[in-house]
Amino acid sequence: MNKEHKISTMDRVNVGLAARYRKEKRFRLFGLSAIVVSLLFLVLLLGSIAAKGYTAFRQTQVLLDIHFDPAVLDVNNLATADYAALVRSAIFALFPEVDSRQDKRLLGKLISTGAAYTIQEMVMNKPELIGSTKAIWVLADDTVDMFVKGYFPRDVPESERQISDKQMVWIDQLTAAGRVAGKFNTTFFLAGDSREPELAGIRGAAMGSMFTLIVTLLLSFPIGVAAAVYLEEFAPKNRWTDLVEVNINNLAAIPSIVFGLLGLAVFLNFMNLPRSASLVGGLVLTLMTLPTIIIASRASLKSVPPSIREAALGVGASKMQTITHHILPLAMPGMMTGTIIGMARALGETAPLLMIGMVAFIVDVPHGFNDPATVLPVQIYLWADSPERAFVERTSAAIMVLLLLLLTMNAAAVFLRNKFERRW
Structure with missing residues (x-):
């Protein structure tokens, strides 16, 4: 049983x-x-x-035989010469059968308005070109670029596409003559923003992001580390420090747009700092990243074994010597990792910067912290709202660049953690 x-x-x-x-x-x-x-x-x-x-990393260009006509280029006044007339004359010379005013206007639209600035820059740098003829690759208009890349179908009525039948024939003739080619789009990386898609680039936004992150790093890292060291090593354990810790943890979870509202109220309305400047953007992002850096730095300080402190104090080191010579060097890899993660988050932020005016259309590339600027996420936001088809590919290309930067920063954080982390 x-x-x-x-x-x-x-x-x-x-x-x-x-x-x-x-x-x-x-x-x-x-x-x-x-x-x-x-x-x-x-x-x-x-x-x-x-x-x-x-496809945004390649741009369609057209080869034109530019005659630097002395009648158009006044040596004493090159800055205001009609360089667009030189471009029109070159494209008209390739199609002498085009004689009507309307057809000439359609033919001229095949070339970007930026071609005139290219010719101007060449003449300003080398005035000896005046009187000569030179074959030059110039930018095609964004509609031509989209057509060559296959975004505008041929087998639809003319009224349903942005390029006319005559322009299609001219493009085919230029292509057959070897005068149309896709080249690496250096303009995308070297130019600022523009209303014309073929002239728009990310350099201005990239420089704005760099200046903004420099301000954020210079302020958030020392302040965050100092706050973490004080709270972890010096601050007494009472209700006030508990209140500070709770608020730091809560600030890390607050929506980023709240920091933008705070920056708008304090830095712009109260302190009267310049609107849409990298300095103000860096200050706002500093407020946003400080909780993340403080929390990561405190966790790094806690990971250092108590025996390190006890050994240093036991051989006669002061509290400050123990922290600066022993605790901080061992906790620094974790602090750097937390800082890089916080900076990566700051690089991808848009909402707080919109509140301080960094959404403005800015053509010039910023050269200082007080210059009007925008950042990569805001530039992507602006391009995504543009109706032109060519801005769609530039929006995606800018997202690819931003993702690459974020991936690089996160990979650097993982590398530093694995390289310098000590296991006890």
Whole structure:
């Protein structure tokens, strides 16, 4: 009887174990499925961005024989010469059969308005070109660029596309003559913003992001580390320090636009700092990243074993010497990792910067912290709101550049953590 009872008990245990193992297997399967689905969505997102944006790194150009006509270029007044007339004369010379005013206007629209600035820059740098003829690659208009890249179908009525039948014929003739080619789009990386898609670039936004991050790093890192050292090593444990810690943790979870409102009220309305400047953007992002850096720095200080402190104090080191010579060097890798993560978050922020006016259309590349500027996320926001088809690919290309920067910063954080982290 006891034997039968014992066997039935073991059977029940085995049944229970089998059910437990099945649940554990299902749970692991659910977790693996969630990871696979997340990766698929990530690949879909990145693939969609790359498919739309990779074409922006190549720009259609047209080869024109520019005659630097002395009748148009006055040596004493080169800055105000009609360089657009030189471009029009060059494109008209390739199609002498085009004589009507309307057709000439359509033909002239094949070339970007930026071609005149290219010619102007060449003449200003080398005035000896006046009187000569030179073959020069100039930018095509954004509609031509989109047509050459296949975004405008040929087999639809003329009224349903942005390029006319005559322009299609002219483009085909230029292509057959070897005068149309896709070249690396240096303008995208070297120019500021523009209303014309083929002239728009990310240099202004990139410089604005750099100046803003410099201000953020110079302020947030020393202040965040100093605050973490004080709270962890010097501050007494009472209700006031508990209140400070709770508020720091709460600030890390506050929506970023709240910091933008704070910056608008304090830095612009009260302190009268320049609107849309990298200095103000850096101050706002400093307020946003400080909680993250303080929390990461405190966690790094806590990870240092107490024996390090006790050993240093035991051989006669002061409290300050213990912290500066022993604790901080060991905790610095974690602090740097937290700082880089905070800076990466600041690089991708848009909402707080919109509140301080960094959403303005700015053509000039900023050269200082007080110059009007924008940043990469805001530039992406502005381009995404533009109706031109060419801005769609530039928006995706700018997103690719921003993602690459964020990936680089996060990879640097992982590298520093793995390289300098000590395991006790």
